Amino acid sequence: MSTSQPMRVRMAPSPTGPLHIGxxxxxxxxxxxxxxxxxxxxxxxxxTDLARSTPEYERxxxxxxxxxxxxxxxxPQVAGGEDVGDHGPYRQSQRMDLYAxxxxxxxxxxxxxxxxxxxxxxxxxxxxxxxxxEAPRYNRRCLNLTDADVAAFxxxxxxxxxRFRVEPEVIRFDDLIRGPVEFDNALLGDFVIVRxxxxxxxxxxxxxxxxxxxxxxxxxxxDHLSNTPKHIALMRALGYREPVxxxxxLILNPDRSKMSKRKAQTAMTAYREEGYLPxxxxxxxxxxxxxxxxxxxxxxxxxLVERFDITKVHKxxxxxxRERLDHLNGVYIRSLSDxxxxxxxRPWVPEAIGDExxxxxxxxxxERLVKLGDVVDLIGFLWEPDEVVAGRYDAExxxxxxxxxDEARRALEGAARLIEALDDADFSADLLEQRAREAADAAxxxxxxxxxxxxxxxxxxxxxxxxxxSLELLGRDRALARIRIALDKLADAxxx
RNA sequence: GCCCCCAUCGUCUAGAGGCCUAGGACGCCACCCUUUCAAGGUGGAGAUCACGGGUUCGAAUCCCGUUGGGGGCACCA
Numbered sequence: 207m208s209t210s211q212p213m214r215v216r217m218a219p220s221p222t223g224p225l226h227i228g229x230x231x232x233x234x235x236x237x238x239x240x241x242x243x244x245x246x247x248x249x250x251x252x253x254t255d256l257a258r259s260t261p262e263y264e265r266x267x268x269x270x271x272x273x274x275x276x277x278x279x280x281x282p283q284v285a286g287g288e289d290v291g292d293h294g295p296y297r298q299s300q301r302m303d304l305y306a307x308x309x310x311x312x313x314x315x316x317x318x319x320x321x322x323x324x325x326x327x328x329x330x331x332x333x334x335x336x337x338x339x340e341a342p343r344y345n346r347r348c349l350n351l352t353d354a355d356v357a358a359f360x361x362x363x364x365x366x367x368x369r370f371r372v373e374p375e376v377i378r379f380d381d382l383i384r385g386p387v388e389f390d391n392a393l394l395g396d397f398v399i400v401r402x403x404x405x406x407x408x409x410x411x412x413x414x415x416x417x418x419x420x421x422x423x424x425x426x427x428x429d430h431l432s433n434t435p436k437h438i439a440l441m442r443a444l445g446y447r448e449p450v451x452x453x454x455x456l457i458l459n460p461d462r463s464k465m466s467k468r469k470a471q472t473a474m475t476a477y478r479e480e481g482y483l484p485x486x487x488x489x490x491x492x493x494x495x496x497x498x499x500x501x502x503x504x505x506x507x508x509x510l511v512e513r514f515d516i517t518k519v520h521k522x523x524x525x526x527x528r529e530r531l532d533h534l535n536g537v538y539i540r541s542l543s544d545x546x547x548x549x550x551x552r553p554w555v556p557e558a559i560g561d562e563x564x565x566x567x568x569x570x571x572x573e574r575l576v577k578l579g580d581v582v583d584l585i586g587f588l589w590e591p592d593e594v595v596a597g598r599y600d601a602e603x604x605x606x607x608x609x610x611x612d613e614a615r616r617a618l619e620g621a622a623r624l625i626e627a628l629d630d631a632d633f634s635a636d637l638l639e640q641r642a643r644e645a646a647d648a649a650x651x652x653x654x655x656x657x658x659x660x661x662x663x664x665x666x667x668x669x670x671x672x673x674x675x676s677l678e679l680l681g682r683d684r685a686l687a688r689i690r691i692a693l694d695k696l697a698d699a700x701x702x
Numbered sequence: 703g704c705c706c707c708c709a710u711c712g713u714c715u716a717g718a719g720g721c722c723u724a725g726g727a728c729g730c731c732a733c734c735c736u737u738u739c740a741a742g743g744u745g746g747a748g749a750u751c752a753c754g755g756g757u758u759c760g761a762a763u764c765c766c767g768u769u770g771g772g773g774g775c776a777c778c779a
Contacts, residue, residue: 220779255778325777341704342775367777384707393705394775401777408779432706432774455708455772462771490714493727497715501726520708520715523772527713530728540741573741584739607738639737646737657737669739 213245214422217271217278218412220252221264225474227526228427228457228465229267230274231491235454236425237276238492238514248419249281251297252412254405259299270474274484275507280419293419298411301418305406308414308444309368309399317443318399320366321348322359343395344369368400370410370440377435382423382452383519389435397436413437417446425452425516428523429464452516455495456523465526477531481554481578486535494524504537532576539575544568554581556589567679570671587665588679596691598666601699604692606655613651614659615696620645621660622689625682633682635674642674663692 217233219225240247249271253259268284280291289296298305312318321344332342349371351359359366374392381387399410406414416424431453441448459469466472477487488507498505498513505513539547548564551571555564571584587595604614624641625633646656661673664685670676677685 218779222779252779258778321777323777328777336703339703369777387706389706397775398777403777405777407777412779427773428707429773430779435706453707458772460713464773493714495714499716501716503715503727522708524715525713527728530714533728536741571740574739576740642737652737654737661738667738671739673737 211422213240213243214248214420215240215245215425216248216250216416216419216421218250218252218415219267220255220258221260221267222255222258223263223473224266225270226472227470227474227477227491228472230270230276230474230487231457231494232425232427232454233271233276234274234488234491235496235514235516235519237278238510239423239425239452239516240279241511242514242516245422246279247277248291248293248421249278249296250415250419251282251299252408253297253299254407254411256299256405266475270478273478274474274488298406298415301411301415302406304418305400305411305414306404309406309410312370312399312443313368315443316371318368318370319349319396320356321369321396321398322351322356322364322366323348324364341393341395343393344397346396349396365402367398367402369396370399370436370443371396372436372439375439377438379434379438379448379451381431382425382450382516384431384453384521387431387434389432391435391439394436399440409433409436410440413440413444413446416449417441417444421449423450423452423516425454428453428456452519454519455521457494458523458525460525462523462525464523470526479579481575481580482531482535483538483550483578486531486538489538490531490534494526495520504534536576539578540573542572544572547572550578551581554579555585558589563679570675570679574671583667584671585676585679587667587670587676590666592684592688592691595664595666595688596695599662599668601695603668604659604662604696606651606658608652608655611696611699613655615693616649617646617651617656617659618663618689618693618696620649620656621663622686622693625677625686625689628682630682633678635672635678638674638677659692660689664688 215236217229217236219229219233237247239245251264253264264282265284268282271278272284280293281296282289295301309318313320328344331345335342348369372391372394376388376390378386378388397409398407400406434451434453438448457465459465461469463469471477485506488510489505492505492510492514493503496514496519499518542550544565547568548561551564551568559567567585567588571581574584575581601611604618605611606613606617621642624638624645628637628641642656642660643653646653649656657673661670662668664673664680665676
């Protein structure tokens, strides 16, 4: 086919589950290829498997694709909007007439035929073939039935599926990523293209739709590489154009098998809910199987569009490495301004913490966040009731690293005294730190040992944002109350 | 079983015959900074480029074979 015509690519997810990480990356590569070439990115929903497809999953897929910033030029819209584009409808369930017409053409030309075999009969044949160490494929029992045979099946109430008659020929194509590939279709059995209930099947509908939607480049997962010769045979039988194919490597589980729900978190929504940033996810996914060929590694979606080259995509699969995702997410979080980060953090922080307060809190947590959701554990002490905070630790955890209950008590009493000596107006991080250091000296303790019991008393956790800024944010009275609770706990634990 | 694809540090990768004593990043270790944890800085360990044959003056890079891994062979997509 001519490469001079504008590129049209498509992503064709099936709404039988939430947006999968692998689907997201394939979408990304399609998007990048289209945008880089100034082409068109089409989204088509493959919902012919009525039993497994749901509107909720479709919604999840569209929604998360939007979240990642992958906009499509043609396809269905979220929120029940009408399809956009001149080649719709973009849901296969709405294109049944087309499939029926094309199936009829194949039937009439003899490229396809009806098959009345039952699943049980098919299974029996398959078992026999396996027993004889033969390739398991359809035995063409229904290829040359007499009218009487057909009448008998119909009388039984059987309904016919439609099978594509695969010609024994060698199919060659030049894969964008793998180069020349060839398959011998003589090894293939005649496969079903329309079920006996009239529903068309995947191998058939992709081919029909890619033609109807004028798709020029089919960019999809490597798991479809072996299916391509079927598609090409179908295209030829139907007199269609043959698009360019590009099969991208799979995303793998740590054991190097195809990434699956059982072994990894595959739903994009889950990552979104944990607080991964879409820009970090995009950056991460882009590099799973591609690199710009330099040592740069932080790229925005637009920069990726500029640099992306589909022919430079790798051939080997890539393991999904969560540690690396975490690292990238942290990089992106730290690159945000305080105002931007506060906005992103909003869904995780109670309304009781006002927007302005949240912006003031951000510098305390920014470099400690791996995921946005981590903010809850980091500054939860700001909105948790005193009892909840106190419930998070026991008396022993108040002891400084070097020291026991006595040191803990000395520090807490010192802290209580110095806080009492300050009024609200003076209750600032700087002044608190100055006084606390003096108090530590007076108590003959190292600063770190002196601060540690206070940290646990006030935040309920051994790890927290910087102590004095945390105290300032908490406020004089609440800080003091928590220190007194801690002192009580200490007293209860060590009866005099 | 048959067909197809793939193969550089644990992981993501740079590498298109001499620039490679194989570079970067994540993770790991150590040190520095430091009130905890992070972040940041410095340094380090980590790959006989799966193996074996060729081709070539020269191969991680080209060819063949082997091994290993993966994917596909549904009235799922």
